[in-house]
Amino acid sequence: MSKDDRYGAAGDTYGDTPPAAENGADTSAADDDTESQTEAEQESADEKTASSGSEPAELPFIFARRTVKADRDALPVYVRPTTADRLDALERELDDRFDGDDVMSLDVREAVVTAGLRNVDDVVDVMEEWGYGRR
Template sequence: MTKDDRYGATDDDYSDELDGYASDSATASGSSVETVTVESEPEESTSEPDPDPLPFIFARRTVKADRDAVPVYVQDQTATEIDELERELSQTFEGDKVMALDVREALIRAGLENVDDVQRVMEEWGYGRR
């Protein structure tokens, strides 16, 4: 088992699609990009969140950015099911590079949003029988 198998590959290319896109395409065609600064009156600062924030996979610089490492040891059957889910999601999101870390965190998020299912699984493992 490689480090990429455990933690997911780090070759997240979503940030490459956004960072420097205009400059890369402009220099490739031999033209230059000119920056125009428009002065305006400062807007009032509001504490309202951005109504349409950039989705996580596009806003991050790398797949590990803005994440804490949380080692998780799983049973063989669970590891097999995660691998199968990763393949299935890669087919579902065919145009996107599905990152293993994203799938694993999505599984955790889904569990946090469905704590009754988490409790059911833990009871199946024997919790609450003492």
């Protein structure tokens, strides 16, 4: 596994959709009728969309981002070799489980941190195993 694969510099294809395609538009050919649409017609269409009361559904994180590093802060984490091996094994397992998706290392690591934050008792157990609370 290369450094780029590990940190997601390459291979994140989720954010590569052209803006027009994200909105469900057919990007295979230019639509000449769009250019001839009057401003009044466009405003009417905008008002209908706004008055429908339905907010567009928020895209899941992996589809809404432009790159794997987008909207993230760097948080350096130093781990022991056994932990790194377990993270690599988890990434391979998730890659098999989500076959067809590009499972990014940064996503796996943030998911592990998020799961830990959801399960603080497990974090406490690990820290106690490491010797915390024995003083």
